[in-house]
Structures are given as C-alpha cells and as structure tokens.
Amino acid sequence: MKSVISELSVLVTDDSLTQRQYAKGLCSELGVKDLHDAANGVDALNVLESRGVDVVLVDLEMPIMDGVELIRSMAQKKLASSVIILSAKDPILIASVGTMAEADGLHVLGTFQKPLLPDALECSLLRFIQDTKNKAAEPHVQQDNEVTAVELGEALANNELTLAFQPKLTVQGLMLKGVEALARWRHPQKGVISPGVFIPLAERHGMIDMLTRHLLQAAFQHKRTWQNYGLRFNLAFNLSPLSLADSDMVEWLCKMAEDHGIAPSEITFEITENALLGELASAIQTLARLRLKGFHIAIDDYGTGFANAQQLSRVPATELKIDRSLVHRAAARPQQRTILASTVDLAKNLNLTTVAEGVETDEDYRIIADLGVDLVQGYYFSKPLFPEDLLVWIKSGLSQLRRQHEKH
Template identity: 45%
Template sequence: MQNPHVLIVEDCPAQQLYAGQLLKQLNIQHISYASDGELALELLKKQQTDVMLIDLEMPQMNGVELLRSTVRQQLCQAVIITSAKDSLLLNSVATMAEADGLQVLGVLAKPLNKEQLSVCLSRRIATVWPAAFERKTPFFEQNLLQEAIRGQHFSLCYQPIVDMNSGQIIAVEALARWCQPELGIIRPDVFIATAEQWGLINELTLVLLDQALRRLQQWQDVGLVVPLSFNLSPLSLSDAAFVQGLHHKVRQFGIKPELICFEVTETQSFTHVSAAIEALANLRLAGFGIAIDDYGTGFANIQQLSRIPATRLKLDRSLTYGVSERPQQRLVLENTIQLAHKLGLSLIAEGIEKLADALVIKRFGINLVQGYLCYKPLTANDCTAVLCKSSDQQAVS
C-alpha cells in the first residue's frame, strides 16, 4: 500500500518515539500516536487509519480490548501486534484478531527493528470490510431463493488442489457463486445458510451437483479425468432419499463414484448424528470419498475423527496460515498431522497463501495443498485451460 497511515498505540513515550523513528526511516509519512486504547479509538473515529502498531500492555484499555473494539466498530483492518510478553500470549492474541477478521501483519517482540517492520508493512493489502462482520444471516424472501435455484442463477467456480512434490493438479473443489441482480454478489456462507433455513438446501445442492457433473463429463470428453470435491450440508445427510438421489445423479452422468469426494463439516446443524453417519457410510460403500472439511475450527474438531467415516481430512486455514511464524501453532499442526496419518487419512492443507507456510507443511508430511499460493478459484473455462496445460506438462515429463 502506498503511503499508509499508521497509528502507534504505545503508553511508553520512549518506545512511542522509537517506533515513530523506525517508521520514518521506512518512508512512512503519515504517523499518529496514542498512549492507550481509549485515545486510540478516538483517533480512529476521526481519521482513516490503514495500520495500527499496538502494544498489548497499556493502562485504561489494553491492546486486547482495543483489538476487539476496533473489530466491533470496523475502524481499522490491519494490525501489527507488539509486546515484551511471551510468544504464546502474542500468538494467542493474533489468532483472536484473525478469527475476528483483522489482517495481522506481524507479531513482534520488543525491541522493534526496522527490518521486521518493513516485512510486516509489505504484507498489507487493500481490502474492504468483509461482510463476515455482520454475524447475523441476512433474511431473504423464500421466493427469491426459490426463483434463483429454479432459474439456474447459481454458478460454480473451481479451485485446484495441488501436489507440491510434482506441481500437478490432483483434484478440484467446486465452489458455489450467486450474483443477484438487486443485491449483488452474495457470499456462499450466507446463501447456503439461508437455503438451510428455508428448507431449500437439498434442491440447491442437486442443481449445483448437476452443474459439476456436467463439467466433469465435458472434461472427460476431452481426455481430462479430474477428481472433484463437492460440499454437502450436514442437514442433507439426515434425508435418506436425498442421499440415494446423489447416487442416482452420478450414475446418470456416467461418472465413477471414485472421482467424487463429498466434503462435510460438522456444525450445530449436525443434530441427527446416527442418520448422518449412516448416510456417509453408505456413500463410502458406494465408492465415494468423504472428507472432513474445515478441520481445526470450532465444530470441526478431534471428535469427528472418531465418528465420521472419512477418507480425507482438510486442515482449515486457521491451522495452516502463518504456521511458519508461530511455534505453538506448528506444534498443534504437527500433532494433528501425526494423528491423521495414524488413522489412515489423507490430508489437504487449505488456505495456503505463503511459501514459508507451504514449506513447513511439506516438511511435516503434507504434500497436497489448496490456496492462493497455487490457484485462486477459477471459472469453469479458466479451469479447463489450466487443467489442459497441467495435463500437457505431465505428458511431457
């Protein structure tokens, strides 16, 4: 970001001055200062701030409280966290901030140095406040969603899953999109939750699966055999007729079940555990793969490993992002990987954006990754072009 406005929140005048001098050496021209969290909030409300450099230990309102207040009031998006406290505390606070949607550019122990600050500031990217800050699911009229489903207003994009050893694409994940004329682009988590609320999730799922299978069929026609990951709502798993319909639809398109991996995340909606496990077991017996998605989040946890008949574990971004910089996170990730390997599960690391994280993950024994470091979600046509190129390169090698 060109000429960012940085707010230094630090109660020690000497540390405040020192941080300011380092930023000036990095040609940061717009710098403000606050000696505690309350003063920082006042400044944030009066001026646009791109990055906050926050000390955790402050009077009146400490850095942790300031971070939460900043999120609630949507006053700044990017932070650099500093403290003389232990690294476990710093990394825990960083995890909290990221879970709230803030962009944590770095976690720095004192004393600061210019090189570290420069690296942190270089990570700053321009973003808009994600709608995830609106924690309540927007309410859509049932008819609006019904018309969109029946009018085929939803589309799929595809994000490749890559083997780091060979660089080859080994599968793609289908991701749903909805561009609504009046409301604009609606996030998948919102329209999926709304479809669940209105009891339309099965109908929407079949429409999207139809698109995905049609695309797989087109790829097969040109010699591209590509395994596909497809998300299922936990609510759908309690409907035996729906699950049977999945089998029927895949057979209709002449697609081998072994090419489909259904991804499921255990959530609060996962209420009929026995019926869900029966459905997943039947899918396994029919030849489909089953993946536990978003592993490492609040609901997707170790309990799932003992009761879901999965073949694959997808490690959530909360476990993988920034792992190269956080020793405690590395330990958790390493133990999770070891457990998954002992259970015979294949692993995919999601949300991989940085090469340093990818190298740590590879060292721990995971070769399959998904994320912006390799590919962003692609339109069907762009994905076809990428798959053709990957296939050609594999044939040459």
C-alpha cells in the same frame, strides 16, 4: 448440546392436536422442558402475553386467527422475537411468509414443510442459541446485499446460481489431483451474494435439498465434460448437514454418477461438524452408505475449534482438510507448528489423505511440504475458477506454476 437446548422455552401453535403433540414430543426429546402449546393464534397471543417464550413454532393454517395474522401480531406487539414457520403448503409460499416475518423484525429460524423433521428442529434451536450469542457480541447491521428466500427461489429457477472450482494439487510436484466445487450467485441487481449468506438462508427455509441437487447436477455435468476431454481428477462437493437427513440422497447420487459415467471413487463429499449436530445416527448412516458405494468423505475445517479429534472416530472419512487458521504463519508460531505437525501425523496414522486449505504464501507452502502434507489448496496456487477459466489454467497456468517453483 441438548443441555443448552434444555434452557429454552418453546411455544407450539397448531390447530391439530396430533401435530401439536408430535412437535412437543420432538422438543422434549431434544431436552426442552419449558414447553407450551396453543390451538390457534388467539390462544398463542394469550400465552405470550402471560410469559416470555424464546421460540414460537407457528402453523400457518389455523381457525380463528391463522399463522400469518399471529406472526404479524407477535411482531407488532413485540411478544416474541424468534419463530419457526410450518405448513403443508408450497415451500415458496412458506418462505414468503418468512420474508414477511423478517421484514417485521422477527428472527426466522426456519420455514419448513410438514412434517417437521427432528434434525431440522434441532438445527433451528441451535441456530437460535448461536445467533443470540452473536447478536450479543455484535449488533446486526443491515447489508445492501441481503436477500430473501423468495429471491433465492427465483435465482434457482432462472439459473443464476453457478459453480466455481478451486484446484487441489499434490504438495510434491504440484500435480492436479482434484477440484473443490464452490457455489456462486451473481444477483442481477445486488451483485455477488456470498455463499455464507445464501447457504444458511436455504437451510433456514427448507430449500437446501433443492439447492444441493441443483448444484450437484451442474457439478456432475462439468465432470463429465472434463472426462470427455481426457481430464480425470477428483471432484469435491460440500454437503449441508440437512442433506445428510435426505433419505433418498444416496440413491440419487449413485444414479447421478452412473448416468454421467463417473466413478464414485472420483467424488469426495466434504462435511463440517455441523453435519453431526442433527440426528447423529442418521448422519452417520448416510455417510457410511456413501463410503460403501465408493464415494470419499472429507472432514472439512479441521483445526477451527468446530472440527475435532472426536469426529475422526465418528465419521468414515478418507480425507482430512486442515483449516487455514492452523496453517497460516505456522513457521513463525512454534506452538501452532507443533499442533499442525501432530495433526498431520494423526491423519497419517489413520490412513487419511491430508489437505492444507487456504495456503496463501510461499512460507505456508514450505511448512506443509516439510511436514509431509499430501495436497494443497489456496490462493497462492489458484483462486476458485469458473469452468472455462479452469480449462485455460490447466493448459497453461499449471505448467507456469510448476516452472516458478522449480526455480526456488
């Protein structure tokens, strides 16, 4: 990925020589060769007027012309399209400036508190590359339910974000083995906001740790409630790649489990290949420590082209989640069935639990049963359920599901 990043041109704007050198050093380590710097907004505009730059890092607090003025000038004069906004100030303030920049038509790759972390910078630059490709393939269309980082911050403060849980069942016998926690946001005016919208938004604006901890706390509380009812099943939770860079995350999770009386072995953290796009050693360190503490690790979306066999040697995983794209209609596609079968065999040889995701038809269910997949998850069995609905489903819906399949 560094070879792709090396093709970018970056301008670092900061009145502190130390901070400029630090940011330029991070860019150099990632392979960026076309590097420029400016000590204030006026100098930055001079640079931008003399050459094209892909990404501009902007510090908000600068003399002569501050970062806010610089961002507006860049947008109005169309001197640059993509920015990373930095400041030592409050994250919500930084996010507000990010919202202003987006309203002015700029592409905000991230809004972060100083110091800028290496993995945050790398993810932002990779996002520029990916978004540029997506934009070339399909022009952006404004959506009615687009939201800002400020709205997300307000949603967290007002407890608008919640969790739904999708059951994970044993393929043989359809026994409840666990649930996957899925974030949900019901905006009071804009309705349901997709996690595909607000999770990347949180990552871009440095709010992902706050969001992750908020949702994890809710997930642990639900699990504790279920245990009080005598229900013991695994809880799976998706971790953002940026969360793996949080040095306090492992200790915090251990304390959360202890405080709620939950065995780490009953918690699974799901990660995608994006988790390894940042600093690899840091991500592996966090995952290895989680395993040492007894938590389980699942490789998510396997078979999409993003997750691949190389991950299986890198990640201390206990579970492999096979993506719907590999499962759906495999019975009617011999080559796909062969790939699916070999994936299941590979996972078994590595002593990984296999989970088939996105199962929506009886045909899909039969093929994964024939291939010996361990667990199944998908709308064919149950959609994601809010906590109160999950309890009802466990009491009545699950037994009804078993009876239906016993008739087949």
